[in-house]
Amino acid sequence: MNSDLKLASDNIKARHRKAKLFRMFCAGVTWMGAGLLAILLIQVTVDGIKWLDYQFLTSFPSRFPYKAGVKSALVGTLWLIVMIAMVSIPIGVATALYLEELSRKGKFAKLIEINISNLAGVPSIVYGIIGLAIFVRGLGLERSLLSGALTMSLLILPVIIIASREAIKTVPMSIRQAAFALGATRWQTAWAHVLPASFPGILTGVILALSRAIGETAPLIMIGALTYVAFLPEGPMDSFTALPIQIFNWVSRPQQEFHELAAGGIIVLLIVLLTMNATAIFIRQKTEKKLQ
Amino acid sequence: MTHENCIQNHKLADGQAFTDEVILDIDNVTICYSGNPAVKGVSFPIAKNKITSIIGPSGCGKSTLLRSINRMNDFVEGVTLEGKLSYSGHDIYSSEIDPVEVRRNIGMVFQKPNPFPKTIHKNISWGPVINGYTGSTDELVEKSLRQAALWEEVKDRLHESALSLSGGQQQRLCIARALAMEPDILLMDEPCSALDPISTSHIEDLLFDLKSRYTIVIVTHNMQQAARISDYTAFLEMGDLIEFGVTDQLFTRPSKRRTEEYVTGRFG
Numbered sequence: 384m385n386s387d388l389k390l391a392s393d394n395i396k397a398r399h400r401k402a403k404l405f406r407m408f409c410a411g412v413t414w415m416g417a418g419l420l421a422i423l424l425i426q427v428t429v430d431g432i433k434w435l436d437y438q439f440l441t442s443f444p445s446r447f448p449y450k451a452g453v454k455s456a457l458v459g460t461l462w463l464i465v466m467i468a469m470v471s472i473p474i475g476v477a478t479a480l481y482l483e484e485l486s487r488k489g490k491f492a493k494l495i496e497i498n499i500s501n502l503a504g505v506p507s508i509v510y511g512i513i514g515l516a517i518f519v520r521g522l523g524l525e526r527s528l529l530s531g532a533l534t535m536s537l538l539i540l541p542v543i544i545i546a547s548r549e550a551i552k553t554v555p556m557s558i559r560q561a562a563f564a565l566g567a568t569r570w571q572t573a574w575a576h577v578l579p580a581s582f583p584g585i586l587t588g589v590i591l592a593l594s595r596a597i598g599e600t601a602p603l604i605m606i607g608a609l610t611y612v613a614f615l616p617e618g619p620m621d622s623f624t625a626l627p628i629q630i631f632n633w634v635s636r637p638q639q640e641f642h643e644l645a646a647g648g649i650i651v652l653l654i655v656l657l658t659m660n661a662t663a664i665f666i667r668q669k670t671e672k673k674l675q
Numbered sequence: 676m677t678h679e680n681c682i683q684n685h686k687l688a689d690g691q692a693f694t695d696e697v698i699l700d701i702d703n704v705t706i707c708y709s710g711n712p713a714v715k716g717v718s719f720p721i722a723k724n725k726i727t728s729i730i731g732p733s734g735c736g737k738s739t740l741l742r743s744i745n746r747m748n749d750f751v752e753g754v755t756l757e758g759k760l761s762y763s764g765h766d767i768y769s770s771e772i773d774p775v776e777v778r779r780n781i782g783m784v785f786q787k788p789n790p791f792p793k794t795i796h797k798n799i800s801w802g803p804v805i806n807g808y809t810g811s812t813d814e815l816v817e818k819s820l821r822q823a824a825l826w827e828e829v830k831d832r833l834h835e836s837a838l839s840l841s842g843g844q845q846q847r848l849c850i851a852r853a854l855a856m857e858p859d860i861l862l863m864d865e866p867c868s869a870l871d872p873i874s875t876s877h878i879e880d881l882l883f884d885l886k887s888r889y890t891i892v893i894v895t896h897n898m899q900q901a902a903r904i905s906d907y908t909a910f911l912e913m914g915d916l917i918e919f920g921v922t923d924q925l926f927t928r929p930s931k932r933r934t935e936e937y938v939t940g941r942f943g
Binding site: 580 | 775776782
Protein backbone atom coordinates (compact mmCIF):
# COMPACT_ATOMS: atom_id res chain seq x y z
CA MET A 384 0.00 0.00 0.00
CA ASN A 385 2.74 2.42 1.08
CA SER A 386 4.89 1.79 -1.93
CA ASP A 387 1.89 2.39 -4.17
CA LEU A 388 1.30 5.78 -2.59
CA LYS A 389 4.93 6.73 -2.99
CA LEU A 390 4.75 5.84 -6.65
CA ALA A 391 1.69 8.02 -7.06
CA SER A 392 3.35 11.07 -5.55
CA ASP A 393 6.41 10.65 -7.80
CA ASN A 394 4.03 10.49 -10.69
CA ILE A 395 2.42 13.77 -9.64
CA LYS A 396 5.77 15.55 -9.67
CA ALA A 397 6.45 14.30 -13.17
CA ARG A 398 3.03 15.44 -14.29
CA HIS A 399 3.57 18.89 -12.85
CA ARG A 400 6.89 19.09 -14.65
CA LYS A 401 5.24 18.14 -17.90
CA ALA A 402 2.52 20.74 -17.39
CA LYS A 403 5.13 23.39 -16.69
CA LEU A 404 7.10 22.47 -19.80
CA PHE A 405 4.02 22.60 -21.93
CA ARG A 406 3.02 25.97 -20.52
CA MET A 407 6.49 27.34 -21.22
CA PHE A 408 6.34 26.03 -24.76
CA CYS A 409 2.97 27.69 -25.39
CA ALA A 410 4.12 30.97 -23.86
CA GLY A 411 7.29 30.87 -25.97
CA VAL A 412 5.35 30.34 -29.17
CA THR A 413 2.95 33.14 -28.29
CA TRP A 414 5.74 35.60 -27.56
CA MET A 415 7.58 34.59 -30.71
CA GLY A 416 4.53 35.49 -32.81
CA ALA A 417 3.95 38.73 -30.96
CA GLY A 418 7.65 39.57 -31.10
CA LEU A 419 7.91 39.06 -34.84
CA LEU A 420 4.85 41.24 -35.34
CA ALA A 421 6.35 43.94 -33.13
CA ILE A 422 9.65 43.90 -35.04
CA LEU A 423 7.74 44.20 -38.30
CA LEU A 424 5.67 47.11 -37.03
CA ILE A 425 8.71 48.94 -35.64
CA GLN A 426 10.63 48.41 -38.87
CA VAL A 427 7.75 49.74 -40.94
CA THR A 428 7.22 52.73 -38.67
CA VAL A 429 10.92 53.65 -38.65
CA ASP A 430 11.07 53.44 -42.45
CA GLY A 431 7.82 55.11 -43.30
CA ILE A 432 6.99 57.62 -40.60
CA LYS A 433 8.99 60.45 -42.12
CA TRP A 434 7.04 60.24 -45.36
CA LEU A 435 3.72 60.28 -43.59
CA ASP A 436 2.34 63.80 -43.89
CA TYR A 437 -0.56 65.66 -45.38
CA GLN A 438 1.15 65.83 -48.74
CA PHE A 439 1.53 62.03 -48.80
CA LEU A 440 -2.18 61.53 -48.25
CA THR A 441 -3.29 64.11 -50.81
CA SER A 442 -0.94 63.39 -53.71
CA PHE A 443 -1.27 61.03 -56.63
CA PRO A 444 1.53 58.56 -57.32
CA SER A 445 4.53 60.05 -59.04
CA ARG A 446 7.88 58.92 -60.36
CA PHE A 447 9.50 61.46 -58.01
CA PRO A 448 9.37 59.98 -54.53
CA TYR A 449 9.05 63.32 -52.72
CA LYS A 450 5.97 64.18 -54.82
CA ALA A 451 4.32 60.75 -54.60
CA GLY A 452 1.32 59.97 -52.40
CA VAL A 453 -1.45 57.48 -51.76
CA LYS A 454 -4.47 59.63 -52.60
CA SER A 455 -5.89 57.47 -55.39
CA ALA A 456 -5.02 54.22 -53.58
CA LEU A 457 -6.62 55.33 -50.31
CA VAL A 458 -9.77 56.54 -52.02
CA GLY A 459 -9.88 53.32 -54.09
CA THR A 460 -9.58 51.24 -50.93
CA LEU A 461 -12.37 53.18 -49.21
CA TRP A 462 -14.61 52.71 -52.26
CA LEU A 463 -13.80 49.00 -52.20
CA ILE A 464 -14.62 48.63 -48.50
CA VAL A 465 -18.02 50.24 -48.89
CA MET A 466 -18.92 48.31 -52.04
CA ILE A 467 -17.68 44.96 -50.72
CA ALA A 468 -19.68 45.53 -47.53
CA MET A 469 -22.80 46.37 -49.50
CA VAL A 470 -22.54 43.21 -51.57
CA SER A 471 -21.18 40.66 -49.12
CA ILE A 472 -22.97 41.48 -45.86
CA PRO A 473 -26.57 41.05 -47.09
CA ILE A 474 -25.74 37.90 -49.07
CA GLY A 475 -23.54 36.39 -46.38
CA VAL A 476 -25.86 37.04 -43.44
CA ALA A 477 -28.94 35.96 -45.39
CA THR A 478 -27.20 32.72 -46.36
CA ALA A 479 -26.19 32.03 -42.79
CA LEU A 480 -29.70 32.76 -41.56
CA TYR A 481 -31.17 30.48 -44.19
CA LEU A 482 -28.82 27.61 -43.41
CA GLU A 483 -29.21 27.90 -39.64
CA GLU A 484 -32.82 28.93 -39.16
CA LEU A 485 -34.98 28.44 -42.20
CA SER A 486 -33.78 25.51 -44.30
CA ARG A 487 -34.63 21.92 -43.62
CA LYS A 488 -31.57 20.17 -42.31
CA GLY A 489 -31.06 17.58 -44.99
CA LYS A 490 -28.39 16.20 -47.27
CA PHE A 491 -28.58 19.27 -49.48
CA ALA A 492 -27.90 21.64 -46.60
CA LYS A 493 -24.99 19.44 -45.54
CA LEU A 494 -23.59 19.57 -49.07
CA ILE A 495 -23.78 23.37 -49.15
CA GLU A 496 -22.18 23.53 -45.73
CA ILE A 497 -19.17 21.40 -46.76
CA ASN A 498 -18.75 23.42 -49.93
CA ILE A 499 -18.74 26.72 -48.09
CA SER A 500 -16.12 25.46 -45.66
CA ASN A 501 -14.00 24.35 -48.61
CA LEU A 502 -14.39 27.68 -50.37
CA ALA A 503 -12.98 29.45 -47.33
CA GLY A 504 -9.70 27.66 -47.98
CA VAL A 505 -9.37 28.38 -51.70
CA PRO A 506 -6.33 30.58 -52.52
CA SER A 507 -7.26 34.17 -53.27
CA ILE A 508 -5.61 34.13 -56.69
CA VAL A 509 -8.22 31.58 -57.77
CA TYR A 510 -10.94 34.07 -56.91
CA GLY A 511 -9.02 36.58 -59.01
CA ILE A 512 -9.20 34.21 -61.97
CA ILE A 513 -12.94 33.69 -61.43
CA GLY A 514 -13.43 37.45 -61.19
CA LEU A 515 -11.47 38.00 -64.38
CA ALA A 516 -13.48 35.36 -66.25
CA ILE A 517 -16.93 36.26 -64.95
CA PHE A 518 -17.02 39.92 -64.01
CA VAL A 519 -14.31 41.55 -66.12
CA ARG A 520 -14.81 39.54 -69.32
CA GLY A 521 -18.09 37.59 -69.01
CA LEU A 522 -20.28 40.42 -67.77
CA GLY A 523 -18.16 43.05 -69.46
CA LEU A 524 -17.64 45.10 -66.32
CA GLU A 525 -14.05 45.90 -67.35
CA ARG A 526 -11.38 46.61 -64.77
CA SER A 527 -13.78 48.59 -62.67
CA LEU A 528 -14.33 49.07 -58.96
CA LEU A 529 -17.45 46.96 -59.38
CA SER A 530 -15.45 44.01 -60.74
CA GLY A 531 -13.00 44.37 -57.88
CA ALA A 532 -15.71 44.59 -55.24
CA LEU A 533 -17.63 41.60 -56.61
CA THR A 534 -14.46 39.49 -56.79
CA MET A 535 -13.50 40.43 -53.24
CA SER A 536 -17.03 39.70 -52.07
CA LEU A 537 -16.76 36.17 -53.46
CA LEU A 538 -13.50 35.81 -51.59
CA ILE A 539 -14.88 36.80 -48.20
CA LEU A 540 -18.41 35.41 -48.45
CA PRO A 541 -17.43 32.01 -47.01
CA VAL A 542 -15.78 33.72 -44.06
CA ILE A 543 -18.83 35.89 -43.39
CA ILE A 544 -21.19 32.93 -43.72
CA ILE A 545 -19.19 30.72 -41.37
CA ALA A 546 -18.76 33.47 -38.77
CA SER A 547 -22.43 34.46 -38.95
CA ARG A 548 -23.54 30.85 -38.55
CA GLU A 549 -21.38 30.47 -35.47
CA ALA A 550 -22.87 33.67 -34.04
CA ILE A 551 -26.41 32.49 -34.81
CA LYS A 552 -25.72 29.13 -33.16
CA THR A 553 -24.90 30.84 -29.86
CA VAL A 554 -28.41 32.33 -29.57
CA PRO A 555 -30.12 30.26 -26.87
CA MET A 556 -32.83 27.87 -28.05
CA SER A 557 -35.14 29.18 -25.30
CA ILE A 558 -35.47 32.54 -27.10
CA ARG A 559 -36.62 30.80 -30.27
CA GLN A 560 -39.06 28.63 -28.32
CA ALA A 561 -40.52 31.70 -26.62
CA ALA A 562 -41.15 33.31 -30.00
CA PHE A 563 -42.57 30.15 -31.59
CA ALA A 564 -44.91 29.66 -28.64
CA LEU A 565 -46.38 33.11 -29.33
CA GLY A 566 -47.38 32.04 -32.82
CA ALA A 567 -44.37 33.48 -34.65
CA THR A 568 -43.22 31.97 -37.91
CA ARG A 569 -39.62 30.90 -38.40
CA TRP A 570 -38.94 34.04 -40.38
CA GLN A 571 -40.46 36.36 -37.75
CA THR A 572 -38.44 34.63 -35.04
CA ALA A 573 -35.23 34.85 -37.02
CA TRP A 574 -35.69 38.48 -37.95
CA ALA A 575 -36.89 39.87 -34.63
CA HIS A 576 -34.89 37.79 -32.16
CA VAL A 577 -32.17 35.58 -33.58
CA LEU A 578 -30.60 38.23 -35.80
CA PRO A 579 -30.46 41.01 -33.17
CA ALA A 580 -29.15 38.62 -30.54
CA SER A 581 -26.39 37.38 -32.84
CA PHE A 582 -25.58 40.83 -34.21
CA PRO A 583 -22.40 41.43 -32.17
CA GLY A 584 -20.92 38.11 -33.29
CA ILE A 585 -21.90 38.66 -36.90
CA LEU A 586 -20.36 42.12 -36.83
CA THR A 587 -17.06 40.73 -35.58
CA GLY A 588 -16.97 38.19 -38.38
CA VAL A 589 -17.88 40.79 -40.98
CA ILE A 590 -15.14 43.17 -39.87
CA LEU A 591 -12.53 40.41 -39.86
CA ALA A 592 -13.62 39.43 -43.36
CA LEU A 593 -13.56 43.01 -44.62
CA SER A 594 -10.12 43.49 -43.12
CA ARG A 595 -8.94 40.49 -45.03
CA ALA A 596 -10.47 41.87 -48.22
CA ILE A 597 -8.74 45.23 -48.07
CA GLY A 598 -5.39 43.61 -47.42
CA GLU A 599 -5.66 41.25 -50.41
CA THR A 600 -3.57 42.03 -53.44
CA ALA A 601 -3.53 38.98 -55.64
CA PRO A 602 -7.16 39.00 -56.87
CA LEU A 603 -6.95 42.71 -57.69
CA ILE A 604 -3.79 42.24 -59.70
CA MET A 605 -5.42 39.30 -61.45
CA ILE A 606 -8.47 41.28 -62.51
CA GLY A 607 -6.16 44.07 -63.62
CA ALA A 608 -6.57 46.91 -61.19
CA LEU A 609 -4.22 49.64 -62.38
CA THR A 610 -0.98 50.35 -60.59
CA TYR A 611 -0.57 53.93 -61.70
CA VAL A 612 -3.74 55.95 -61.28
CA ALA A 613 -3.59 59.74 -61.38
CA PHE A 614 -7.31 60.34 -60.96
CA LEU A 615 -10.01 59.51 -58.43
CA PRO A 616 -12.78 57.04 -59.22
CA GLU A 617 -16.11 58.81 -59.40
CA GLY A 618 -18.42 55.83 -59.75
CA PRO A 619 -18.44 52.04 -59.47
CA MET A 620 -17.57 51.62 -63.14
CA ASP A 621 -14.33 53.60 -62.97
CA SER A 622 -10.92 51.99 -62.91
CA PHE A 623 -9.06 52.19 -59.66
CA THR A 624 -6.11 51.23 -57.59
CA ALA A 625 -5.95 50.19 -53.97
CA LEU A 626 -3.46 50.50 -51.12
CA PRO A 627 -2.02 46.96 -51.31
CA ILE A 628 -1.42 47.37 -55.03
CA GLN A 629 0.27 50.72 -54.55
CA ILE A 630 2.45 49.23 -51.84
CA PHE A 631 3.29 46.25 -54.04
CA ASN A 632 4.18 48.64 -56.85
CA TRP A 633 6.49 50.75 -54.71
CA VAL A 634 8.23 47.78 -53.16
CA SER A 635 9.07 46.38 -56.57
CA ARG A 636 11.04 49.50 -57.53
CA PRO A 637 14.79 49.56 -57.01
CA GLN A 638 15.14 52.97 -55.30
CA GLN A 639 15.39 53.11 -51.52
CA GLU A 640 12.97 56.09 -51.35
CA PHE A 641 10.15 54.08 -52.88
CA HIS A 642 10.69 51.31 -50.33
CA GLU A 643 10.20 53.89 -47.63
CA LEU A 644 7.11 55.18 -49.39
CA ALA A 645 5.80 51.60 -49.33
CA ALA A 646 6.33 51.57 -45.56
CA GLY A 647 4.32 54.79 -45.35
CA GLY A 648 1.57 53.13 -47.40
CA ILE A 649 1.58 50.15 -45.04
CA ILE A 650 1.11 52.51 -42.08
CA VAL A 651 -1.88 54.09 -43.81
CA LEU A 652 -3.34 50.64 -44.52
CA LEU A 653 -2.83 49.64 -40.88
CA ILE A 654 -4.56 52.81 -39.71
CA VAL A 655 -7.55 52.06 -41.93
CA LEU A 656 -7.69 48.52 -40.51
CA LEU A 657 -7.39 49.71 -36.93
CA THR A 658 -10.15 52.27 -37.47
CA MET A 659 -12.44 49.58 -38.84
CA ASN A 660 -11.75 47.23 -35.94
CA ALA A 661 -12.17 49.99 -33.39
CA THR A 662 -15.52 50.94 -34.89
CA ALA A 663 -16.62 47.32 -34.76
CA ILE A 664 -15.60 46.97 -31.11
CA PHE A 665 -17.39 50.20 -30.28
CA ILE A 666 -20.65 49.15 -31.97
CA ARG A 667 -20.44 45.69 -30.47
CA GLN A 668 -20.04 46.96 -26.94
CA LYS A 669 -22.92 49.38 -27.40
CA THR A 670 -25.28 46.68 -28.65
CA GLU A 671 -24.17 44.17 -26.04
CA LYS A 672 -24.89 46.68 -23.32
CA LYS A 673 -28.34 47.22 -24.76
CA LEU A 674 -29.01 43.48 -24.61
CA GLN A 675 -28.10 43.17 -20.95
CA MET B 676 -65.55 15.05 -32.53
CA THR B 677 -68.22 16.78 -30.48
CA HIS B 678 -67.98 17.48 -26.83
CA GLU B 679 -70.66 14.93 -26.02
CA ASN B 680 -68.49 12.26 -27.57
CA CYS B 681 -65.51 13.33 -25.57
CA ILE B 682 -67.42 13.14 -22.35
CA GLN B 683 -68.69 9.69 -23.13
CA ASN B 684 -65.21 8.51 -23.97
CA HIS B 685 -63.77 9.55 -20.67
CA LYS B 686 -64.60 7.96 -17.39
CA LEU B 687 -62.83 9.09 -14.30
CA ALA B 688 -60.86 6.58 -12.32
CA ASP B 689 -63.69 5.82 -9.93
CA GLY B 690 -66.16 5.36 -12.77
CA GLN B 691 -67.75 8.73 -12.20
CA ALA B 692 -68.65 10.58 -15.42
CA PHE B 693 -66.64 13.55 -16.57
CA THR B 694 -69.10 16.42 -16.65
CA ASP B 695 -67.00 19.52 -17.39
CA GLU B 696 -66.84 21.03 -20.84
CA VAL B 697 -63.87 19.55 -22.69
CA ILE B 698 -61.69 22.04 -24.57
CA LEU B 699 -58.97 19.60 -25.56
CA ASP B 700 -59.26 15.89 -25.93
CA ILE B 701 -56.13 13.79 -25.81
CA ASP B 702 -57.08 10.57 -27.51
CA ASN B 703 -54.77 7.55 -27.56
CA VAL B 704 -51.66 9.66 -28.14
CA THR B 705 -48.31 7.95 -28.67
CA ILE B 706 -45.19 10.09 -29.13
CA CYS B 707 -41.87 8.61 -30.23
CA TYR B 708 -38.35 9.99 -30.37
CA SER B 709 -36.75 8.33 -33.41
CA GLY B 710 -38.98 5.32 -32.88
CA ASN B 711 -38.61 5.07 -29.08
CA PRO B 712 -41.95 5.74 -27.44
CA ALA B 713 -41.90 8.43 -24.73
CA VAL B 714 -45.68 8.63 -24.37
CA LYS B 715 -47.74 5.47 -24.94
CA GLY B 716 -51.39 5.58 -25.88
CA VAL B 717 -52.39 8.27 -23.42
CA SER B 718 -56.00 9.51 -23.31
CA PHE B 719 -57.57 12.07 -21.03
CA PRO B 720 -59.65 15.25 -21.44
CA ILE B 721 -58.66 18.80 -20.57
CA ALA B 722 -61.56 20.63 -18.97
CA LYS B 723 -62.32 24.22 -19.91
CA ASN B 724 -61.44 26.89 -17.33
CA LYS B 725 -59.91 24.34 -15.01
CA ILE B 726 -56.35 23.60 -14.04
CA THR B 727 -55.15 20.17 -15.07
CA SER B 728 -51.80 19.05 -13.76
CA ILE B 729 -49.62 16.32 -15.19
CA ILE B 730 -47.35 14.68 -12.64
CA GLY B 731 -44.92 11.80 -12.69
CA PRO B 732 -41.27 10.94 -12.14
CA SER B 733 -38.51 12.37 -14.36
CA GLY B 734 -38.53 11.03 -17.87
CA CYS B 735 -42.13 9.86 -17.71
CA GLY B 736 -43.03 11.85 -20.81
CA LYS B 737 -45.04 14.60 -19.16
CA SER B 738 -43.17 17.47 -20.80
CA THR B 739 -43.20 15.69 -24.14
CA LEU B 740 -46.96 15.31 -23.87
CA LEU B 741 -47.39 18.95 -22.89
CA ARG B 742 -45.26 20.19 -25.78
CA SER B 743 -47.27 18.12 -28.22
CA ILE B 744 -50.37 20.15 -27.36
CA ASN B 745 -49.05 23.30 -29.06
CA ARG B 746 -46.86 21.42 -31.51
CA MET B 747 -43.60 22.58 -30.01
CA ASN B 748 -42.27 19.08 -30.66
CA ASP B 749 -42.26 19.95 -34.35
CA PHE B 750 -38.90 21.64 -33.73
CA VAL B 751 -37.33 18.50 -32.28
CA GLU B 752 -35.92 16.19 -34.89
CA GLY B 753 -37.25 12.66 -35.12
CA VAL B 754 -40.43 13.17 -33.09
CA THR B 755 -43.50 11.39 -34.39
CA LEU B 756 -47.01 11.42 -32.99
CA GLU B 757 -49.84 8.95 -33.39
CA GLY B 758 -53.36 9.33 -32.10
CA LYS B 759 -55.44 12.42 -31.95
CA LEU B 760 -55.48 15.74 -30.14
CA SER B 761 -58.84 17.41 -30.68
CA TYR B 762 -58.98 21.06 -29.79
CA SER B 763 -62.53 22.44 -29.99
CA GLY B 764 -63.33 19.77 -32.52
CA HIS B 765 -60.22 20.24 -34.71
CA ASP B 766 -57.43 17.72 -34.94
CA ILE B 767 -54.31 19.72 -34.07
CA TYR B 768 -52.15 17.41 -36.17
CA SER B 769 -54.35 17.40 -39.25
CA SER B 770 -52.51 18.51 -42.37
CA GLU B 771 -54.98 21.36 -42.86
CA ILE B 772 -54.03 22.93 -39.56
CA ASP B 773 -51.19 25.47 -39.53
CA PRO B 774 -49.05 24.86 -36.43
CA VAL B 775 -48.50 28.63 -36.16
CA GLU B 776 -52.27 28.99 -35.78
CA VAL B 777 -52.27 26.37 -33.02
CA ARG B 778 -49.55 28.21 -31.07
CA ARG B 779 -51.43 31.50 -31.34
CA ASN B 780 -54.32 29.96 -29.45
CA ILE B 781 -52.42 27.69 -27.11
CA GLY B 782 -49.81 29.66 -25.18
CA MET B 783 -46.86 28.27 -23.29
CA VAL B 784 -44.72 29.17 -20.29
CA PHE B 785 -41.41 27.36 -20.03
CA GLN B 786 -39.46 25.81 -17.23
CA LYS B 787 -36.80 28.50 -17.14
CA PRO B 788 -37.90 32.12 -17.49
CA ASN B 789 -36.99 33.07 -21.06
CA PRO B 790 -37.83 36.73 -21.63
CA PHE B 791 -36.59 38.25 -24.85
CA PRO B 792 -33.48 40.40 -24.31
CA LYS B 793 -35.59 43.48 -25.00
CA THR B 794 -37.67 45.91 -22.96
CA ILE B 795 -40.51 44.75 -20.73
CA HIS B 796 -42.95 46.57 -23.01
CA LYS B 797 -41.60 44.93 -26.15
CA ASN B 798 -41.64 41.49 -24.54
CA ILE B 799 -45.39 41.68 -24.19
CA SER B 800 -46.39 43.63 -27.27
CA TRP B 801 -44.32 41.69 -29.80
CA GLY B 802 -46.47 38.56 -29.95
CA PRO B 803 -49.79 40.35 -30.57
CA VAL B 804 -48.19 42.80 -33.01
CA ILE B 805 -46.69 40.13 -35.27
CA ASN B 806 -50.05 38.40 -35.19
CA GLY B 807 -51.78 41.49 -36.54
CA TYR B 808 -52.84 43.35 -33.39
CA THR B 809 -53.34 47.00 -34.28
CA GLY B 810 -54.80 48.46 -31.09
CA SER B 811 -52.93 50.36 -28.40
CA THR B 812 -49.96 48.35 -27.21
CA ASP B 813 -49.73 50.42 -24.02
CA GLU B 814 -53.18 49.30 -22.93
CA LEU B 815 -52.41 45.72 -23.86
CA VAL B 816 -49.16 45.79 -21.90
CA GLU B 817 -50.86 47.19 -18.81
CA LYS B 818 -53.72 44.71 -19.01
CA SER B 819 -51.42 41.72 -19.43
CA LEU B 820 -49.07 42.82 -16.65
CA ARG B 821 -52.02 43.37 -14.31
CA GLN B 822 -53.31 39.88 -15.08
CA ALA B 823 -49.90 38.49 -14.25
CA ALA B 824 -49.78 40.53 -11.02
CA LEU B 825 -46.64 42.27 -12.14
CA TRP B 826 -47.92 45.73 -13.07
CA GLU B 827 -47.31 47.45 -9.74
CA GLU B 828 -43.71 46.27 -9.64
CA VAL B 829 -42.71 47.29 -13.14
CA LYS B 830 -45.02 50.12 -14.21
CA ASP B 831 -42.26 52.73 -13.91
CA ARG B 832 -39.68 50.75 -15.85
CA LEU B 833 -41.56 49.38 -18.84
CA HIS B 834 -38.83 50.50 -21.18
CA GLU B 835 -36.02 48.88 -19.28
CA SER B 836 -34.58 45.52 -20.25
CA ALA B 837 -36.60 42.52 -19.13
CA LEU B 838 -33.34 40.90 -18.06
CA SER B 839 -33.07 43.41 -15.20
CA LEU B 840 -35.99 41.70 -13.43
CA SER B 841 -35.58 39.00 -10.80
CA GLY B 842 -36.19 35.37 -11.74
CA GLY B 843 -39.71 35.32 -10.29
CA GLN B 844 -40.59 38.58 -12.00
CA GLN B 845 -39.19 37.29 -15.27
CA GLN B 846 -41.39 34.23 -15.05
CA ARG B 847 -44.47 36.36 -14.37
CA LEU B 848 -43.43 38.50 -17.34
CA CYS B 849 -43.35 35.33 -19.44
CA ILE B 850 -46.86 34.52 -18.19
CA ALA B 851 -47.99 38.08 -19.03
CA ARG B 852 -46.42 37.67 -22.47
CA ALA B 853 -48.39 34.48 -23.05
CA LEU B 854 -51.61 36.07 -21.71
CA ALA B 855 -51.26 39.05 -24.06
CA MET B 856 -52.15 36.67 -26.87
CA GLU B 857 -55.39 35.82 -25.02
CA PRO B 858 -54.84 32.09 -25.49
CA ASP B 859 -57.61 29.57 -25.00
CA ILE B 860 -55.24 27.24 -23.23
CA LEU B 861 -52.10 28.08 -21.28
CA LEU B 862 -49.50 25.33 -21.08
CA MET B 863 -46.97 25.53 -18.26
CA ASP B 864 -43.90 23.34 -18.18
CA GLU B 865 -42.74 23.26 -14.55
CA PRO B 866 -43.04 27.05 -14.35
CA CYS B 867 -41.84 27.23 -10.75
CA SER B 868 -38.95 24.80 -10.79
CA ALA B 869 -36.37 27.56 -11.18
CA LEU B 870 -37.95 29.85 -8.60
CA ASP B 871 -37.71 30.40 -4.85
CA PRO B 872 -40.69 29.57 -2.57
CA ILE B 873 -41.97 33.15 -2.41
CA SER B 874 -42.00 33.58 -6.18
CA THR B 875 -43.59 30.15 -6.43
CA SER B 876 -46.46 31.14 -4.16
CA HIS B 877 -46.92 34.36 -6.17
CA ILE B 878 -47.35 32.28 -9.30
CA GLU B 879 -49.67 29.77 -7.65
CA ASP B 880 -51.92 32.60 -6.47
CA LEU B 881 -51.84 33.95 -9.97
CA LEU B 882 -52.95 30.64 -11.47
CA PHE B 883 -56.01 30.61 -9.20
CA ASP B 884 -56.99 34.04 -10.49
CA LEU B 885 -56.41 33.11 -14.11
CA LYS B 886 -58.59 30.02 -13.95
CA SER B 887 -61.82 31.91 -14.51
CA ARG B 888 -60.62 33.08 -17.94
CA TYR B 889 -58.13 30.51 -19.13
CA THR B 890 -57.70 26.80 -19.27
CA ILE B 891 -54.39 25.82 -17.73
CA VAL B 892 -52.38 22.64 -18.16
CA ILE B 893 -49.38 22.47 -15.87
CA VAL B 894 -46.59 19.95 -15.69
CA THR B 895 -45.06 19.84 -12.27
CA HIS B 896 -42.53 17.88 -10.30
CA ASN B 897 -43.96 19.17 -7.11
CA MET B 898 -46.85 17.02 -5.91
CA GLN B 899 -47.90 19.47 -3.21
CA GLN B 900 -48.21 22.06 -5.92
CA ALA B 901 -50.38 19.82 -8.06
CA ALA B 902 -52.56 19.03 -5.05
CA ARG B 903 -52.88 22.70 -4.10
CA ILE B 904 -53.73 24.26 -7.42
CA SER B 905 -55.21 21.78 -9.84
CA ASP B 906 -58.74 20.51 -10.40
CA TYR B 907 -57.72 17.43 -12.34
CA THR B 908 -54.52 15.46 -12.22
CA ALA B 909 -52.99 12.98 -14.64
CA PHE B 910 -50.30 10.68 -13.34
CA LEU B 911 -47.84 9.36 -15.91
CA GLU B 912 -45.14 6.77 -15.47
CA MET B 913 -42.74 5.55 -18.17
CA GLY B 914 -45.00 7.04 -20.82
CA ASP B 915 -48.15 5.29 -19.59
CA LEU B 916 -51.09 7.10 -18.09
CA ILE B 917 -51.52 5.36 -14.75
CA GLU B 918 -54.40 7.38 -13.48
CA PHE B 919 -56.46 10.44 -14.33
CA GLY B 920 -58.98 11.94 -11.97
CA VAL B 921 -60.23 14.75 -9.82
CA THR B 922 -57.19 16.01 -7.94
CA ASP B 923 -58.59 15.54 -4.44
CA GLN B 924 -59.52 11.95 -5.11
CA LEU B 925 -56.29 11.10 -6.88
CA PHE B 926 -54.30 12.32 -3.91
CA THR B 927 -56.52 11.04 -1.10
CA ARG B 928 -58.11 7.91 -2.53
CA PRO B 929 -56.11 6.86 -5.60
CA SER B 930 -57.51 3.83 -7.37
CA LYS B 931 -54.16 2.43 -8.46
CA ARG B 932 -51.47 1.24 -6.10
CA ARG B 933 -48.73 2.82 -8.21
CA THR B 934 -50.39 6.23 -7.85
CA GLU B 935 -50.66 5.83 -4.12
CA GLU B 936 -46.99 4.90 -3.85
CA TYR B 937 -46.00 7.94 -5.90
CA VAL B 938 -48.17 10.53 -4.20
CA THR B 939 -47.15 9.31 -0.76
CA GLY B 940 -43.53 9.64 -1.76
CA ARG B 941 -42.59 5.96 -1.79
CA PHE B 942 -40.82 6.36 -5.13
CA GLY B 943 -40.09 8.96 -7.79
